[in-house]
Amino acid sequence: MWWYKTGCRSPHSVQHPLLLQLVQLQHSPAKIPSSLPLSASQLILSSRQSTSPFSFSTASNRKLFHTKRPAGTRQFALLNKRNTSLPTFTQPALTASTSIASTRHLNILPKMSVNLYAEDTPAPTRDAKGLHLISQSTPNGVKVQILLEELKAIYGTEWTTSIINIGTNEQKKDWFLRLNPNGRIPVIIDNTQSPPHPVMETSAELLYLIEREDKDNIFGFTDPLERSQMLQWLFFWHGSGAPYQGQVNHFFKFAPEQIEYPKTRFRNETLRVFGVLEIQLSGKYTGQPREYLAGKGVGKYSVADIGTWPWVKGWAFSGAITKEDMEAFPHLLQWIDRIATRPAVERGTGDNYNASKRPDLYVGEKK
Numbered sequence: 001m002w003w004y005k006t007g008c009r010s011p012h013s014v015q016h017p018l019l020l021q022l023v024q025l026q027h028s029p030a031k032i033p034s035s036l037p038l039s040a041s042q043l044i045l046s047s048r049q050s051t052s053p054f055s056f057s058t059a060s061n062r063k064l065f066h067t068k069r070p071a072g073t074r075q076f077a078l079l080n081k082r083n084t085s086l087p088t089f090t091q092p093a094l095t096a097s098t099s100i101a102s103t104r105h106l107n108i109l110p111k112m113s114v115n116l117y118a119e120d121t122p123a124p125t126r127d128a129k130g131l132h133l134i135s136q137s138t139p140n141g142v143k144v145q146i147l148l149e150e151l152k153a154i155y156g157t158e159w160t161t162s163i164i165n166i167g168t169n170e171q172k173k174d175w176f177l178r179l180n181p182n183g184r185i186p187v188i189i190d191n192t193q194s195p196p197h198p199v200m201e202t203s204a205e206l207l208y209l210i211e212r213e214d215k216d217n218i219f220g221f222t223d224p225l226e227r228s229q230m231l232q233w234l235f236f237w238h239g240s241g242a243p244y245q246g247q248v249n250h251f252f253k254f255a256p257e258q259i260e261y262p263k264t265r266f267r268n269e270t271l272r273v274f275g276v277l278e279i280q281l282s283g284k285y286t287g288q289p290r291e292y293l294a295g296k297g298v299g300k301y302s303v304a305d306i307g308t309w310p311w312v313k314g315w316a317f318s319g320a321i322t323k324e325d326m327e328a329f330p331h332l333l334q335w336i337d338r339i340a341t342r343p344a345v346e347r348g349t350g351d352n353y354n355a356s357k358r359p360d361l362y363v364g365e366k367k
């Protein structure tokens with residue numbers, strides 16, 4: 001019998017992929033979705049759940065016991081097939097030799113291909129043959145624009161671009177939601193895949209592009225620890241930087257009324273995460289100042305920087321953060337300037353992505 005040690009009930013603690021699947025099993029043991037990975041579907045779940053399905057452990061205290069459940073712990077019980085004394089279930093349709101990848105392919109992908117493009121999908125997107133980008137030069141759009149320009153400079157990567165105006169809510173229309181249900185830019189579609197493969201969420205897009213194009217790992221790393229560091233900083237900004245700075249822009253610049261609490265809260269959080277980047281770049285705790293966020297020594301320019309820079313360089317946009325505030329982050333300011341001078345960065349932020357300069361790329365409602 002296996003007991004899964006729990007310690008934390010926060011939403012973050014249920015992120016372990018296997019555990020998320022087990023939560024699904026627990027909620028609906030009679031109906032196991034066919035998309036469940038085989039490993040999870042083969043597990044047999046005890047009906048004697050002792051507590052909320054959301055009481056799983058964080059990575060730090062996660063542990064499987066092959067003994068009796070220790071007293072005083074809130075546990076999620078998994079039984080292996082040898083234990084027949086408790087109610088069990090299995091997923092009959094899947095066998096050990098059935099790969100989930102093939103199941104997914106059969107059940108889901110053909111539907112995606114039928115529905116990916118609609119009649120009102122703008123022609124440049126619907127007819128694209130290779131990589132296609134739908135963007136606008138916002139901080140998130142610029143991330144992907146820059147990486148594509150970098151890849152073009154090194155490898156001759158080709159793609160086509162459509163620019164939309166998010167001010168008209170083009171990204172909330174049905175044709176766009178088929179490509180990115182989140183209704184936000186940017187999105188890329190790889191039409192060389194069959195069916196075409198859309199990618200949403202900027203960090204996932206950056207990773208998709210380097211896996212597809214960056215054969216020499218110029219914007220990524222071969223060393224697993226350096227790659228791990230790159231992912232940490234890429235995720236740090238995606239999860240703990242962009243959302244705060246985005247809210248600063250919203251509450252200071254766009255909100256219909258000025259409300260002090262969120263303005264203070266998000267301004268302070270943004271300055272705090274700038275401070276985190278400053279710690280990394282200054283080498284405050286390592287004794288090694290660095291030029292880039294990830295990599296050995298002074299680091300190497302990578303998608304961690306590309307995913308972070310377009311937001312941080314726009315610190316002045318909201319009017320909430322002053323020059324005096326930024327004086328606390330000298331290494332961060334140097335990093336902003338260092339990256340700004342790259343030719344691909346200049347191109348990725350330049351006129352080629354400006355709808356008024358490139359009306360030929362502009363699709364959808366314009367206003």
Ligand SMILES: N[C@@H](CCC(=O)N[C@@H](CS)C(=O)NCC(=O)O)C(=O)O
Pocket residue numbers: 138139140141166171183184185186200201202203
């Ligand atoms: N987490 C998403 C965020 C994308 C995002 O928020 N994009 C903004 C532009 S910077 C957008 O499309 N806003 C329009 C809207 O919210 O409808 C990502 O990283 O791709």
